[in-house]
Amino acid sequence: MKIESAKTAGFCPGVKRAVETVYEQIRLHQDQEIYTYGPIIHNEEVIKDLAGQGVKIIHNEEELRGIREGIVIIRSHGVARNIYEQMEEQGLDSVDATCPFVKKIHKIVDEESRKGSYIVIIGNGVHPEVEGIRGWAGDRVSVIRTEEDARAFELEDPGQKVCIVSQTTFNYKKFKDLVEIISEKRYDIIVLNTICNATKERQEEARRIAARVDAMVVVGDRRSSNTQKLFEICKEECLNTYYIQTLDDLDMNQLRSVETVGITAGASTPNNIIEEVQNNVRINF
Numbered sequence: 001m002k003i004e005s006a007k008t009a010g011f012c013p014g015v016k017r018a019v020e021t022v023y024e025q026i027r028l029h030q031d032q033e034i035y036t037y038g039p040i041i042h043n044e045e046v047i048k049d050l051a052g053q054g055v056k057i058i059h060n061e062e063e064l065r066g067i068r069e070g071i072v073i074i075r076s077h078g079v080a081r082n083i084y085e086q087m088e089e090q091g092l093d094s095v096d097a098t099c100p101f102v103k104k105i106h107k108i109v110d111e112e113s114r115k116g117s118y119i120v121i122i123g124n125g126v127h128p129e130v131e132g133i134r135g136w137a138g139d140r141v142s143v144i145r146t147e148e149d150a151r152a153f154e155l156e157d158p159g160q161k162v163c164i165v166s167q168t169t170f171n172y173k174k175f176k177d178l179v180e181i182i183s184e185k186r187y188d189i190i191v192l193n194t195i196c197n198a199t200k201e202r203q204e205e206a207r208r209i210a211a212r213v214d215a216m217v218v219v220g221d222r223r224s225s226n227t228q229k230l231f232e233i234c235k236e237e238c239l240n241t242y243y244i245q246t247l248d249d250l251d252m253n254q255l256r257s258v259e260t261v262g263i264t265a266g267a268s269t270p271n272n273i274i275e276e277v278q279n280n281v282r283i284n285f
């Protein structure tokens with residue numbers, strides 16, 4: 001069997017930086033409580049390891065209010081402006097591991113909404129990155145995820161300035177399609193494609209590989225948005241696409257009759273998990 005592994009599989013620069021930041025803080029501050037605002041990445045294995053080293057997760061603003069001391073690390077997804085304000089009010093030390101690409105979106109959204117633009121975020125409204133971006137936009141903001149959302153989008157003032165940005169991990173093709181639908185409405189629109197290059201390259205490579213193999217394996221946590229997108233993209237090209245979290249989820253029988261297998265992984269999948277999958281597929285076939 002021929003195995004083709006994606007070169008772009010695994011931690012992206014933003015996730016790598018965030019995870020390294022947490023381990024660094026553990027090393028530097030062994031006498032203090034370390035918190036992350038939300039799980040540092042969407043990966044159970046990494047979260048378990050950090051929990052074993054005493055790192056606690058703050059799940060929401062209410063929990064944050066109950067923290068009296070310690071260090072709070074902001075994950076790569078970023079947070080809304082009011083979370084920074086809340087931490088300052090409580091006098092908590094914070095370490096900001098928001099990915100610079102996400103920070104850039106916060107800045108755009110903040111500036112554009114101050115200038116009077118209505119903000120449209122193309123993405124998944126319940127994803128923490130989008131919740132964070134939303135928190136820099138004031139009240140005049142919509143999140144659009146589907147074609148139905150885009151068609152239903154309507155503003156009273158036809159001359160309204162609209163600024164469209166994207167969740168960094170959104171599917172580029174879908175982004176273009178949704179922007180096209182919104183553009184037909186003729187508002188005064190500026191479109192800023194804020195999908196990060198790491199995501200775009202990963203998606204393009206996954207699509208290319210999936211199009212030429214008999215089966216495709218996508219490795220990543222179930223909650224990882226970018227892994228879900230990778231799975232969707234690969235499935236479009238290759239019907240035999242399997243989404244696994246770790247090697248344990250891979251049913252080798254499904255690969256028995258194929259000649260070529262492609263392997264890719266989401267931005268929050270650690271290298272050791274990817275290598276374990278690659279090695280086992282290699283050994284078994």
Ligand code: SF4
Pocket residue numbers: 012013014015076077099100101102168169196197198199267
């Ligand atoms: S996917 Fe891109 S934007 Fe998101 S954390 Fe990684 S590098 Fe940053």
